[in-house]
Amino acid sequence: MIKRAVILLVLSSILVTLVWVRHQSTAPVNNISTESHVSSKYTTVEYKISKIKGKKYYGKGEDGEEIVFSAENIVSGENIQVDDVVICYFEKHNLGKGLVKVEEK
Template sequence: MFKRVIILLVLSSILLALVLVRNHTSAPVNDSISNNQVSSKYTTVEYKITKIKGNQYYGKSEDGTDIIFSSKNILSGEKIQIHEVVICYFDKNNLGNGLVKVEKK
């Protein structure tokens, strides 16, 4: 019986030490954390604006793919001109949702 109590105390102290070590470990603090969170939620593609017709924007990426989006997708409210580069965000978990938002680069 005495051996069981000693073994229980040793195992309990090891468990307590592991819990304390885990709680005192901190994550590094820098800008890459917020960027990783954004990139883990969205797939981003850069497009160069080739044409603007009304509230429709036409763009082309470096790999040759085209995109058309309306001004309602531009969340920043910035005025985008022809030949400027924009970043388009697509939902990584559900690409069927289409374009989520557009930001000027």
């Protein structure tokens, strides 16, 4: 019985330590690129449109990062052509949600 109590105490201590360390550490920063601009609500990244195929737009950033988005993401029906530079807006604290909107620069 004492043996089980000691094991439970040790495991509980380890769990508390891990929770405390996780709470004290900061979340990793998702650095999209060195050319990204940060506004109060969104993180923005500039891409140059390299190809348009149907309603899909393909872009490439200065750092070589590529993006594909649909015409539905474009704000107010702007007429974007190949070699145009666009600004892509992502939620500042939730990049995983995806692209919020796209507008021509």
